[in-house]
Amino acid sequence: MTAAGQALSTAGERTEMRLVTIVARKELRDATRSKWFWLWAGAFGMLAAVLANVALPGSQVSEFGNFGRSAASLVALVQLIIPLMGLTLGAQSLAGQRENGALRFLLSHPVSRTEAFWGTFAGLAIALLATTAAGFGAAGLVTGLQGGGANVWSFVRIAGLSWVLAVAMLGLGMLISTFTNRTGAALGTAVFVWLTLAFLGDIGLMGTAVATDLPVSALFFSALANPVETFRLASLTAFSGSLDVLGPAGTYAVDRLGGSLETVLLATSAAWAVFPAAVASIRFAKSKDL
Secondary structure, three states, rough: HHHHHHHOOOOOOOHHHHHHHHHHHHHHHHHOOOOOHHHHHHHHHHHHHHHHOOHHHHHHOOHHHHHHHHHHHHHHHHHHHHHHHHHHHHHHHHHHHHHHHHHHHHOOOOOOOOHHHHHHHHHHHHHHHHHHHHHHHHHHHHHHHHOOOOHHHHHHHHHHHHHHHHHHHHHHHHHHHHHOOHHHHHHHHHHHHHHHHHHHHHHHHHHHHHHHOOHHHHHHHHHHHHHHHHHHHHHHHOOOOOOOHHHHHHHHHHHHHHHHHHHHHHHHHHHHHHHHHHHHHHHHHHHHOO
16 A cells, blocks of 8 residues: 555655556555455356366267356356455445455545546456456366367457446445445445355246246346346357257347347346446545545
8 A cells, every 4th residue: 555655745746647646556456465356266266167178078079068057056156146246345445445445545645536436347357357367278178188278269258248237236335335334344235245146147037037927128238137147148159059048038039139149138237347346436536435
């Protein structure tokens, strides 16, 4: 923190991007010093490698179909760990800095609230990128050592979309963080949001559809309103011959949208990566809490 403060104090006349970069570097250092960060990174990397060892090599019999079923297991792992990681990192970012006085110290230097927010966001997003790359790198290494090599693009696709999901959850977590000054309250809310998004996944949506006679079209749009479910559909639509893993909402979307489905899902994923963070930035910029 001291080094970052000294750097900021000498950057008063520099560009906004320079200040954002300084804050991002500070946040990246802080994140990599956190035991929770390494716990999440280690757990994700280990589980991804174990899953690759068990599922991926033996699934390369068919070019896409069997791989699609085993990839669904990897996607399911991402759906559980990545959202929780992003939400908790984001939720404790601003709230934690308010609670320990770091935010007051940071803003006492020539840096605006907007620069502080986006610097924090960028630093944590890079940390999540490193975690995601390490996890999928471990899975890819295990697959390569066991002779797997097909479907590399599909593997990279899942990895990229996983980071986009992580960034979306980071923005949502930081939005939560703008509403409270207490780390505990922010983390509790983040866990509640994670459980809600997980419950409203494919199984939850199917249960709701059965109980309320929800039409399949509404089921699909409900899936788009859930970033975790959007990630699942966007990841698995590349695997022809595996429509069974998409669930009713995905099957309906394939029938109605055809080749444009991937574009819709990718655009929705990108919107989720940007919109929560943008709202959080506006709220934080207008807030006077330190």
